Amino acid sequence: MSTATTHAEEVHAHAHDHEHEHHEPNFIQKYIFSEDHKTIAKQYLIMGILWAFVGGSLSIIFRLQLGFPEMQLEWLRPILGEWIDESGKLDKEFYLALVTMHGTIMVFFVLTAGLSGTFSNFLIPLQIGARDMASGFINMLSFWFFFLSSAVMFSSLFLETGPASGGWVIYPPLSALPQAMPGSGLGMTLWLTSMALFIVSSLMGGINYICTIINLRTRGMTFTKMPLTIWSFFFTAILGLLSFPVLLSAALLLIFDRSFGTSFYLSEIYIQGQALPNMGGSPILYQHLFWFLGHPEVYIVLLPALGMTSEIIATNARKPIFGYRAMIGSMMGITLLAFIVWAHHMFVTGMNPFLGSVFMFLTLIIAVPSAVKAFNYITTLWKGNLIFTPAMLFSIGLVSLFISGGVTGIILGNSALDINLHDTYFVVAHFHLVMGSASFFGLMAGVYHWFPKMFGRMMNKTLGYIHFWATFVGVYCVFFPMHYTGIAGFPRRYYSFTALGNGRMEAFTDLNAFISIAAILTFSAQAIFFFNFFYSIFKGKKASQNPWNSTTLEWTTPVEVGHGNWPGEIPAVYRWPYDYSKPGAESDFIPQNVPYSATPESNLPEENEEIANEKAIESLLAAQNESYNR
Amino acid sequence: MNYLIGLLSIVFFILAISVIAKSMKLNKNLAQGEDESTAVDSSNDTNAYGMLIFWLLGTVAGVWSFLKCLPDFLPEAASNHGLSTDKMFWTSMAVVTLAFFVTNTLLLFFAFQYRYKKDRKATFYPVNHKLELIWTVIPAIVMAILVFTGWRTWRDITSQAPSDAVVIEITGHQFGWYVRYAGNDDNQLGHYNYKMIDETNSIGIDYTDKNSFDDFTATELHLPKGKPVLLKIHAQDVLHSVYLPYHRVKMDAVPGMPTKFWFTPNVSTDEMRAKLNNKDFNFKLNCTEICGRGHFGMAITVFVDEPADYKKWCAEQKPFLAMNPSYLEKVPANLKAKASKYIPAEPIATDSTATAAAL
Numbered sequence: 001m002s003t004a005t006t007h008a009e010e011v012h013a014h015a016h017d018h019e020h021e022h023h024e025p026n027f028i029q030k031y032i033f034s035e036d037h038k039t040i041a042k043q044y045l046i047m048g049i050l051w052a053f054v055g056g057s058l059s060i061i062f063r064l065q066l067g068f069p070e071m072q073l074e075w076l077r078p079i080l081g082e083w084i085d086e087s088g089k090l091d092k093e094f095y096l097a098l099v100t101m102h103g104t105i106m107v108f109f110v111l112t113a114g115l116s117g118t119f120s121n122f123l124i125p126l127q128i129g130a131r132d133m134a135s136g137f138i139n140m141l142s143f144w145f146f147f148l149s150s151a152v153m154f155s156s157l158f159l160e161t162g163p164a165s166g167g168w169v170i171y172p173p174l175s176a177l178p179q180a181m182p183g184s185g186l187g188m189t190l191w192l193t194s195m196a197l198f199i200v201s202s203l204m205g206g207i208n209y210i211c212t213i214i215n216l217r218t219r220g221m222t223f224t225k226m227p228l229t230i231w232s233f234f235f236t237a238i239l240g241l242l243s244f245p246v247l248l249s250a251a252l253l254l255i256f257d258r259s260f261g262t263s264f265y266l267s268e269i270y271i272q273g274q275a276l277p278n279m280g281g282s283p284i285l286y287q288h289l290f291w292f293l294g295h296p297e298v299y300i301v302l303l304p305a306l307g308m309t310s311e312i313i314a315t316n317a318r319k320p321i322f323g324y325r326a327m328i329g330s331m332m333g334i335t336l337l338a339f340i341v342w343a344h345h346m347f348v349t350g351m352n353p354f355l356g357s358v359f360m361f362l363t364l365i366i367a368v369p370s371a372v373k374a375f376n377y378i379t380t381l382w383k384g385n386l387i388f389t390p391a392m393l394f395s396i397g398l399v400s401l402f403i404s405g406g407v408t409g410i411i412l413g414n415s416a417l418d419i420n421l422h423d424t425y426f427v428v429a430h431f432h433l434v435m436g437s438a439s440f441f442g443l444m445a446g447v448y449h450w451f452p453k454m455f456g457r458m459m460n461k462t463l464g465y466i467h468f469w470a471t472f473v474g475v476y477c478v479f480f481p482m483h484y485t486g487i488a489g490f491p492r493r494y495y496s497f498t499a500l501g502n503g504r505m506e507a508f509t510d511l512n513a514f515i516s517i518a519a520i521l522t523f524s525a526q527a528i529f530f531f532n533f534f535y536s537i538f539k540g541k542k543a544s545q546n547p548w549n550s551t552t553l554e555w556t557t558p559v560e561v562g563h564g565n566w567p568g569e570i571p572a573v574y575r576w577p578y579d580y581s582k583p584g585a586e587s588d589f590i591p592q593n594v595p596y597s598a599t600p601e602s603n604l605p606e607e608n609e610e611i612a613n614e615k616a617i618e619s620l621l622a623a624q625n626e627s628y629n630r
Numbered sequence: 631m632n633y634l635i636g637l638l639s640i641v642f643f644i645l646a647i648s649v650i651a652k653s654m655k656l657n658k659n660l661a662q663g664e665d666e667s668t669a670v671d672s673s674n675d676t677n678a679y680g681m682l683i684f685w686l687l688g689t690v691a692g693v694w695s696f697l698k699c700l701p702d703f704l705p706e707a708a709s710n711h712g713l714s715t716d717k718m719f720w721t722s723m724a725v726v727t728l729a730f731f732v733t734n735t736l737l738l739f740f741a742f743q744y745r746y747k748k749d750r751k752a753t754f755y756p757v758n759h760k761l762e763l764i765w766t767v768i769p770a771i772v773m774a775i776l777v778f779t780g781w782r783t784w785r786d787i788t789s790q791a792p793s794d795a796v797v798i799e800i801t802g803h804q805f806g807w808y809v810r811y812a813g814n815d816d817n818q819l820g821h822y823n824y825k826m827i828d829e830t831n832s833i834g835i836d837y838t839d840k841n842s843f844d845d846f847t848a849t850e851l852h853l854p855k856g857k858p859v860l861l862k863i864h865a866q867d868v869l870h871s872v873y874l875p876y877h878r879v880k881m882d883a884v885p886g887m888p889t890k891f892w893f894t895p896n897v898s899t900d901e902m903r904a905k906l907n908n909k910d911f912n913f914k915l916n917c918t919e920i921c922g923r924g925h926f927g928m929a930i931t932v933f934v935d936e937p938a939d940y941k942k943w944c945a946e947q948k949p950f951l952a953m954n955p956s957y958l959e960k961v962p963a964n965l966k967a968k969a970s971k972y973i974p975a976e977p978i979a980t981d982s983t984a985t986a987a988a989l
Binding site (some may be wrong): 017092093096104166167171173175176177180181209268269270271274278280281282283284317318319320321322323324325326348349350353356357360361365368369371372374375376377378379383384385386387388389391392396398400403404407408410411412414415416417419420421424425433461462465466469472473476480484488489491492493494496497498499500501502503504507508511512530542547549578580581582583588 | 653667669670671673676677678680681682684689692695696699700703704712715718719720722723725726727729730733734736737738740741744746749750751752753754756757758761762763766769770773776780781783784785787788798803804811824825827834863865867869870871873878879880882883884885886887888908910911912913916917918919920921922923924925926927928929932975
C-alpha cells in the first residue's frame with residue numbers, strides 16, 4: 001500500500017508541473033518490475049498473446065492427426081523430435097499431452113490471465129477514476145507469479161517424459177500414478193507447481209481488483225454508475241477469489257497422494273502387475289473439488305468478455321445498453337449460480353443420481369440470466385446507428401457465438417441427455433463456442449477497442465476487418481461441425497476413431513479433414529492480428545483522445561496516459577455511462593464527468609433532481625485527495 | 631510435404647490478401663479524407679452486408695451439412711431408455727435450434743438494418759421492464775418443461791434395477807475390459823478383491839465367496855434382448871468409462887468405487903444388421919474417460935442375442951473355476967464341497983488365458 005500511495009502522492013504534488021517529473025522511474029521500474037497498472041496490463045496482454053499462439057499451435061498439431069490420420073508427420077521431427085514415432089506418426093501419448101496442454105494453456109494462461117488479467121488491470125483504475133490499483137506492489141507480484149507459473153508450465157513442454165497428459169482436468173488416479181502414463185511423472189509435478197503459482201497470482205490479482213473497485217471509486221461513482229465492464233470484473237474477481245483456493249486444495253491433496261503416500265484419491269488400485277496399498281480414497285472427491293473451481297472458471301473467462309462487449313456495443317451502436325440493471329442482475333445471477341452447478345460435469349461418474357437431479361435443475365436455471373443477456377444485447381442493436389469498428393464486429397461475433405454455444409448447454413445440462421453426449425465432441429463443440437471462442441472474441445474486441453488507450457496509437461482497421469471475418473467464419477467452420485461428430489457418438493481425446501467400428505470413422509473422414517483445414521486457416525489468420533498488433537504499437541496512426549466518442553472516464557485521460565492516470569484532479573462522475581444519443585443533447589454522447597447542470601436541454605425529469613447532489617459530489621474532492629495522501 | 635506446401639501457400643495467400651487490402655485502403659485514404667469526428671469509415675456498409683451474407687451462407691451451410699451428416703449419426707437407439715432419451719434429444723434440439731436461429735437472425739439482421747447512416751440518430755431506449763419480464767419468463771417456462779421431462783426420464787433410468795435383471799460385471803483396466811457373468815446357477819456375482827489379482831485371475835475373483843464358484847468370464851459382452859441387464863462397473867487402475875453408443879449407456883468405471891447402470895437392450899445384433907443392411911455390423915463397448923496411451927482403442931464387441939440364444943451361449947460357458955481348478959485351494963474348507971462340483975472329473979489343462987487374460 002505504501003508504495004502505491006507514495007506514487008499517488010507524487011503525482012498529486014506534481015499535478016501542476018507534471019512536465020518536470022523528477023522521479024522518472026528507470027527502465028526496469030518502468031517496463032519490467034513496474035507497479036503501474038497500465039504496464040502490468042500490457043505485460044499480461046503480451047504474455048497472453050504469446051501463450052495463445054503456443055496453445056493454438058498445439059491444437060493444430062493434434063488436428064493434423066485427427067483430420068489426416070494417414071498423414072506422414074516426418075517433417076515435424078525437427079520440432080517434435082522423438083514425439084514423432086518411427087512410422088512417422090504422432091506419438092499416442094504425446095497426442096494426449098497436446099490435448100492437455102492446449103486446454104490448460106487456453107483456459108488458464110490465455111483466457112484467465114490474458115483476458116481478465118489484462119483488462120481488469122487496465123480498465124478498473126481508468127474507468128472508476130483511480131490513480132492506480134489499491135496495491136501496486138501486490139499487483140506487480142501477481143504478474144510475476146504468473147510469469148513464474150508460465151515459465152514452469154512452458155519448461156514442462158520440453159521434458160523427455162512429456163508434459164502433463166491426463167487431460168486439462170487431470171483426474172486422478174491417472175494423474176496421480178507415474179506408472180499409468182509418462183506424462184504423470186515430472187510433467188505432472190511441474191503442472192501442479194505451475195498451477196499453484198498461478199492460483200497465488202490470480203488470488204493476489206483478485207483481491208486487488210475487489211479492493212480497488214470498492215475503495216477507490218472517484219467521487220460520484222456510485223455502484224449504479226459503474227460501467228458494465230467494472231461490474232463484470234468485480235464479479236469475476238469474486239468468483240476467482242472464492243473458487244481458486246478450492247483448486248489449490250485439490251492440487252495439494254493430489255501432490256500429497258503423488259509424493260507422500262496419502263490416499264485422498266486412491267483406492268484399490270492394481271497397476272502394472274502390482275497392487276497398491278492405498279485404501280479408502282475417492283477419485284470422485286477430486287472431481288468435486290476440481291469442478292468447484294472448474295465451473296466458475298467458465299464464467300471467470302466469460303464474464304469479463306461479456307462486460308467489455310456490453311461497453312463496446314453500446315458505444316458503437318451509439319445507444320445506451322438495453323436494461324443496464326438487468327445486465328447487472330443477470331451477471332449477479334450467473335455469479336451465484338456458477339458456484340452451485342459444478343456437478344453437471346459429473347452426471348455419469350457414479351455420483352448419486354438424486355444429486356444429479358438437483359444439479360440438472362440448478363444448471364438449467366442458469367440459462368435464464370444468460371438468455372436475458374443475449375436478448376438485451378440484441379435489443380441494444382435495435383434502432384441503433386451501428387459503427388462497425390473491428391471491436392464492434394468482434395463484439396457482435398461474441399454475441400452470436402455466446403448464443404450458438406449456449407443453447408447446446410441446455411441439452412448437456414439435462415442429465416438424461418448427457419448420458420449419451422458426455423465426453424463426446426458435442427461437449428467439445430459446446431464449450432469451444434460458448435467459452436473458448438466467445439471469450440476469445442471478447443479479448444479481441446477489448447484489444448481493438450482499448451488499444452488507442454494502451455499505446456496511444458490506432459490499430460489498422462482494414463486488417464482488423466479481415467481478421468474478424470476470417471476468424472468469425474473460421475470458428476464456425478471449426479466448431480459447428482463438431483456437433484455432428486458428437487451426435488454420432490465420437491468420444492473426445494481419441495487419437496483415432498478406428499475402434500468405433502461399423503464404418504463410423506470413415507463416414508466422417510471428410511468432415512474431420514474439413515475441420516482441420518478450417519482450424520489451420522483460422523489459426524493462420526491470427527498472424528494478421530499479430531502483425532497488426534505489434535506493428536501498430538510502434539508505427540500505428542497516432543490516436544486522438546477519445547477515438548470512439550465514448551462516455552467512460554478512461555477517455556478523459558491524455559492520449560499518453562502517465563503515471564497516476566490524470567495529470568490534474570481526477571474527474572468527478574455525475575451520470576451513468578450510457579448517455580448515447582440522448583434526446584435533446586447536442587452531441588451524440590455525454591461523458592460521465594459532465595454534470596447534469598451543464599446539460600439542461602437533455603435531462604430527464606429525475607435527472608434534474610440530481611443537480612442538487614452535484615455540490616455534495618464536488619465537496620468530496622478534498623477527502624478523495626486525502627485518501628491518496630494518507 | 632504436399633501438405634506443408636499447401637499450408638504455406640494458404641498462409642501466403644492470406645498475407646497477400648491483407649497486403650492488397652491495405653494498399654487499397656491507402657489509396658482510398660488518399661482519395662478522400664475521412665470524417666475525423668466519428669470512427670465510421672468507408673468499409674462500414676461492406677461489413678454490414680457481410681452480416682447479411684454470413685447469415686445467408688451460414689443458413690445454407692448449416693442446413694446442407696446437417697442433412698449430409700444425418701445418415702451417419704448413430705442409428706435409432708437399441709435400448710428402451712435410449713428410445714426415450716433420443717426422442718427428448720431431438721425435441722430439445724428442435725427447441726434450441728429454433729432459439730438459435732431466431733436470435734442469430736435478429737442479431738445479424740439488426741446489425742445490417744441499423745448500420746450507420748449519417749442523417750439518422752440512434753433511439754435512446756435504455757429500458758423496458760415489460761419486455762424484460764417477457765423474455766425472462768418465457769425461457770424460464772421452457773426450461774421448467776425441459777427440466778421436468780428430463781428429470782422424469784433420468785429418474786426412471788437411474789431407478790433400482792429390477793430384481794430379475796441379468797447381472798454382468800465390467801472391469802476396466804489399461805487398456806481393455808474384463809467381463810464376468812454371474813453364472814448359470816445363482817445369477818449372483820461373487821466378490822472380487824484387487825489384492826487377489828494374479829496373472830490368471832485377472833479380475834481378482836474372490837473364491838472365499840460361494841457366489842463366485844459358477845461365475846464365468848468372457849472377452850465379449852453378450853446381452854439377452856428384451857431382458858433388463860444390470861452392469862456392475864469398476865476399474866482396476868485409473869478411471870475408465872463404459873460407453874455403449876448404440877444403447878445410449880455411459881457410466882464411469884472408478885477404482886475403489888463400484889458403479890452401476892441398468893438398461894434393457896431391445897434390438898438384437900441380427901436385427902440391427904438387417905436394419906442397417908450391414909452384415910458386419912456389431913455393437914461396441916468403448917471407453918470415454920481418458921485413461922492413457924491406449925484409450926482410443928479400448929473397445930470390445932457386444933452381442934445382443936435372442937433370449938433363447940443367450941441362454942444357449944451361457945450354457946456353453948464354463949465357470950472360471952472349472953477352467954482353472956487350481957483356484958480350488960483358495961476356497962475355504964467349509965465350502966470346498968460346493969466348489970468341487972464345478973471341477974471337472976478329469977481336470978483340463980490349466981491354460982485359461984484365452985478366456986481370462988487381457989485382450
